[in-house]
Amino acid sequence: MSSAPVLEIEGLSVTYRTAERTVRAVDRVDVTIGEGEIFGLAGESGCGKSTVANAIMRLLKPPAEIDGGRVVFRGRDVLAMSAEELRRFRWREVAMVFQSAMNSLNPVMTVGDQLADVFTTHERSSKRDALRRAGGLLEMVGIDRGRLRSYPHQLSGGMRQRVVIAMACALTPSLLILDEPTTALDVVVQQEIMAQIRGLQEELGFAVLFITHDMSLMIELSQRIGVMHGGRIVERAPAGEIFRDPLHPYTDALMNAFPPISGPRVPLTGLAEGVRFDHVPDLREVRPGRWVALDADSGPTHQTEEALR
Numbered sequence: 001m002s003s004a005p006v007l008e009i010e011g012l013s014v015t016y017r018t019a020e021r022t023v024r025a026v027d028r029v030d031v032t033i034g035e036g037e038i039f040g041l042a043g044e045s046g047c048g049k050s051t052v053a054n055a056i057m058r059l060l061k062p063p064a065e066i067d068g069g070r071v072v073f074r075g076r077d078v079l080a081m082s083a084e085e086l087r088r089f090r091w092r093e094v095a096m097v098f099q100s101a102m103n104s105l106n107p108v109m110t111v112g113d114q115l116a117d118v119f120t121t122h123e124r125s126s127k128r129d130a131l132r133r134a135g136g137l138l139e140m141v142g143i144d145r146g147r148l149r150s151y152p153h154q155l156s157g158g159m160r161q162r163v164v165i166a167m168a169c170a171l172t173p174s175l176l177i178l179d180e181p182t183t184a185l186d187v188v189v190q191q192e193i194m195a196q197i198r199g200l201q202e203e204l205g206f207a208v209l210f211i212t213h214d215m216s217l218m219i220e221l222s223q224r225i226g227v228m229h230g231g232r233i234v235e236r237a238p239a240g241e242i243f244r245d246p247l248h249p250y251t252d253a254l255m256n257a258f259p260p261i262s263g264p265r266v267p268l269t270g271l272a273e274g275v276r277f278d279h280v281p282d283l284r285e286v287r288p289g290r291w292v293a294l295d296a297d298s299g300p301t302h303q304t305e306e307a308l309r
């Protein structure tokens with residue numbers, strides 16, 4: 001990683017203490033993300049990924065307690081920020097798309113009013129100006145600005161998720177945290193959303209902390225990956241290396257865990273139409289039995305053809 005880090009997490013530990021049990025959900029986790037870098041945090045449900053994300057955003061509430069470590073954003077100690085500093089930090093500098101975010105849109109407000117709210121609240125824009133900018137945001141994620149007047153239930157799940165992603169990008173943050181951004185969407189829509197995220201990242205240049213348990217999506221988007229298991233990072237490597245040669249037995253198990261669901265997903269044993277590994281230019285071999293997400297619209301890329309040779 002050549003650029004200066006946008007985010008440094010050092011030795012972060014978080015414990016949930018309830019009367020019934022004590023869970024060390026995050027155990028001495030270190031993560032560094034460079035400006036404009038896409039870092040993936042992988043691991044099965046319950047391994048502590050969301051807790052890390054919530055700690056970065058300072059959104060943890062009791063019974064969660066941060067027992068140690070540091071979260072540093074562009075040199076500033078996030079864990080020491082005042083309420084006023086946090087207000088400026090969230091959304092403007094780091095924005096998060098939460099799990100199931102598309103269902104968190106307000107059902108009785110139009111999409112336009114909800115998007116415009118970000119500008120009126122954070123930038124004191126006039127309503128008229130905020131709505132104009134909201135229209136621009138919608139278009140940025142491929143939705144006609146006429147949809148400003150729609151209510152969430154009038155949009156498909158994929159469109160709602162695009163709205164939520166647009167909202168997170170509204171104030172051009174330097175870091176976007178995406179916590180399972182495509183869960184509950186079908187495979188084709190999932191691929192559209194992933195392409196959208198890639199396009200926005202190229203256009204706006206923000207860094208991404210991408211959280212998912214789905215290793216195929218993880219490898220498709222991320223440049224580097226940290227694999228979490230039981231609150232710890234057990235492996236950390238460039239995406240291509242994890243794909244080619246997972247070192248930790250848990251990573252290997254995770255790589256082989258994706259189910260053969262229907263749709264454009266096939267085992268990579270000689271068949272690879274449209275597989276995209278644009279960010280893994282050195283990929284030369286593909287281990288049999290691995291599963292990857294396919295982009296059904298495009299033909300095999302140069303890299304894929306080489307990868308299969």
Ligand SMILES: Nc1ncnc2c1ncn2[C@@H]1O[C@H](COP(=O)(O)OP(=O)(O)OP(=O)(O)O)[C@@H](O)[C@H]1O
Nearest residue numbers: 016018023025044045046047048049050051052063
């Ligand atoms: N409010 C809470 N009270 C007690 N334990 C909690 C609480 N929230 C999370 N935990 C525990 O902390 C651990 C990590 O949870 P976390 O949600 O961070 O995992 P995750 O990897 O993001 O999984 P998922 O994708 O299912 O959310 C789990 O064992 C979970 O049961």
